[in-house]
Amino acid sequence: STQIESWVEQMAAYTGHMHMNDNDLVADRHWVPGEGSIDWKKCSLLLDKYGIESPVLLELGGIENQKKALEYMRKV
Numbered sequence: 837s838t839q840i841e842s843w844v845e846q847m848a849a850y851t852g853h854m855h856m857n858d859n860d861l862v863a864d865r866h867w868v869p870g871e872g873s874i875d876w877k878k879c880s881l882l883l884d885k886y887g888i889e890s891p892v893l894l895e896l897g898g899i900e901n902q903k904k905a906l907e908y909m910r911k912v
Contacts, residue, residue, distance in 0.1 A: 840878075841882055844883070844885075844888070845886055848888050852890060853891045853892070855895050856869065856894055857894065857895040857896055858874050860872055866896055866897065868896060869908050870904075876909070894906075
């Protein structure tokens with residue numbers, strides 16, 4: 837398994853909620869998912885694989901960014 841998969845597997849039982857946004861893998865940019873470097877398809881597959889169904893807080897500014905994020909995440 838990959839490093840991220842190992843982390844998700846180990847943390848699955850302890851995940852009560854998640855804060856999500858995209859970034860450039862350098863800094864916490866609070867970009868809309870799909871606008872940065874995170875592989876959201878892989879993220880979604882890992883959450884499903886380890887049964888994580890926690891509430892998600894999208895760390896984004898503005899209602900338009902919230903709408904874009906929801907639209908993007910529905911496609912992933």
